[in-house]
Structure formats: C-alpha cells, structure tokens
Amino acid sequence: MATNIAGRRYRAWYAMLLRLYPRPFRERFGEGMAQTFHDLCQERKGAKRGLFGLALWIFCETLVGIVKENTTHMPQLGKTMLRVALGALAVLMVPLVASQFVEDWNWPVGAFVRVYVLFFGTGMVFALVARRTDAWSYKAGVGVALVSGFALGWSNMVHVADSGNPANLMYYSVLGVGAVGACLARLKARGLALTLFAMAATLALIAVALPSGAPPYLARNMAIGHGVYTALFTASGLLFRHASLSGLTQTPE
C-alpha cells in the first residue's frame, strides 16, 4: 500500500520534471518517458523493493538529460556561460558549507554574491581565452595564471582587511602588471610568457623590498607564500613559452 502511494507520488513528480524539457522534445517523448518510468516502478514493486533509490537515480539522470536538451540548440557562448555559471555555483558551495562549520565565518549574503561574481568572472575569462587554441600548454598556462592571480588577490584582500596595512595594496600591482601585459600581448603566447615572468619578478621584488614588520613565525609563512606564488607565475610563464615555441598557438581570424 505504502509502495503504491510512493509510486503515485514519484510518477506525479516525474511528470512535473518532464515539463522542464523543451516543448518539442516533451511532445515527442514525454509520454514514452513517463511510461518507461512507470514500468520501472512496477518492476521494482514486483520485486518487493523500495522505490526511493530508483526514483533518485532516474530523477538525477533525467535532470542531466534536461540540461543537455535545453542547451543543444543554444549558441556556443550561451553554453559556455551556463557551464561556467554552474561550475562557479559548485565552487561557491565550498565557502558556503564551510561557513556553517567554522566559527567567526559570518559572511553576509552580499559577500557570497560578490564571491560568486568573482568565481564566474574568472571562469569566463578562462573559458573565453582558453578556447582560442587547442594547445594544452596555452590552456594550462591560462588556468595556472588565473588561479594564482585570483588566489593572490583574494588572500591579499583578506590580509589587508585583517591587518589594515595599506602597504599590502602594493601586491595589486602584480595583478596590474598581468592585466596590462595581457592587453599589450593581445593574448599571444610569447607575450603572455613575458607578462607572467614580469609578474613573478614584480612579486619577488615586493617580497624583498616591502618591510613586513611581522613576527618571525608569520614572516616565515609569508616567505613561503611569496615563494609559492612566484613559482606559480613562473610555471605559467613557462607553459606559455612552451606553447609559443611549439607553434601550436593559433589566434582566431
């Protein structure tokens, strides 16, 4: 009896889910899909097994199909935006979930929105720049550069907010060098390699020149941080150099 009620409920929900398909698809296959779901439920019921696991799997599987069908006739840019938006949402789940467990992590809703915009923006830049070429080293270079730049900007923003030391704003000059260099290089691999090396050099210069005034244990952590970021920017530069030398980079006409 309970299985019958659950079965009816799941079928009603499934019928609602099918309404999310594009109308032409739904009109052609909706009835068949609903019938197939009904048949699967009947099979489960006949085997005296619960319906929850089956319903959950079918709902998830159908949801993937719905996204696929709705994006099939979408322009490429629209598909890219949708993918990046969903990816950014998935990444946003990390701070969203972590804030529930970490004490003193009380971001207002606006902060989450700003962080989402940052994730989405970074993702879109990667998607748009990386699709200019099929060269793996160029794509990897863009990825490493963006993640490193994003992490540097983020950690610096947090550090400035915590310490209130305006001298730390100098770190943004590294990102400035990157932005100006990328524009001047017109995203060509050779120019980007030089830009990333310049960013690494700027960061190293700041690390040496800027007096931190921090206690020794903090100074050691900062030195490690500087080293890691410098290495990442250098690695990204080397990847661009590899792309440039291999001659695989193609710019759109």
Added chain:
Amino acid sequence: MAKRNTAQAPLTPAVLHVLLALSTGERHGYGIMKQVEADSQGKVKMGPGTLYGSIARMTEAGLVRKATGGPIRRWTTSGGSITRSQSRGERRWKRS
C-alpha cells in the same frame, strides 16, 4: 571545422547499445533498457533521460524510426548495420 553529419559520426556508447538492442526486433523504451542491460550483462544501466535523448538524436539522423501499429510506441532501426573501422576502432552506422 565543418560539423560532421550525425549519421556519419562515430557511434556513442549509448547509441551503439540502443542500436544493438533494436537489432533483434522493435521495442518500446522499457524493453530497450532491459535489452541493453541484458546485452551488457548488467554493466550498462540506461535511464530514460539518456535513452530518449539518444533516440531523439538517432531519429534526426535517420538511424531509428517509430514502428507502425500497436497501442504502445515502439522503436525500430531504419535498416542498416554497424561497421567498425580497422584503423581507429570507431563504430559507424552503414545504411542498407
């Protein structure tokens, strides 16, 4: 690069399984799913989303069509066979 005609493109695993299931006779959705499961010895479980998404693309490419007659909507192949390229191992549909 020009987009390849779907009928000429290599068959995806889902499409291949559906074609194999229909090669032994016309079937409705549930029947195809059960046949795919049996053919793959339980290794492949296809849900309605994948199945009908594949059927949509296969009807557009002319690989399958609705079977005529009967109260339940059944599907059948539009006549052809699966070929396998020697060089890359890709499977394609060859119309008869």
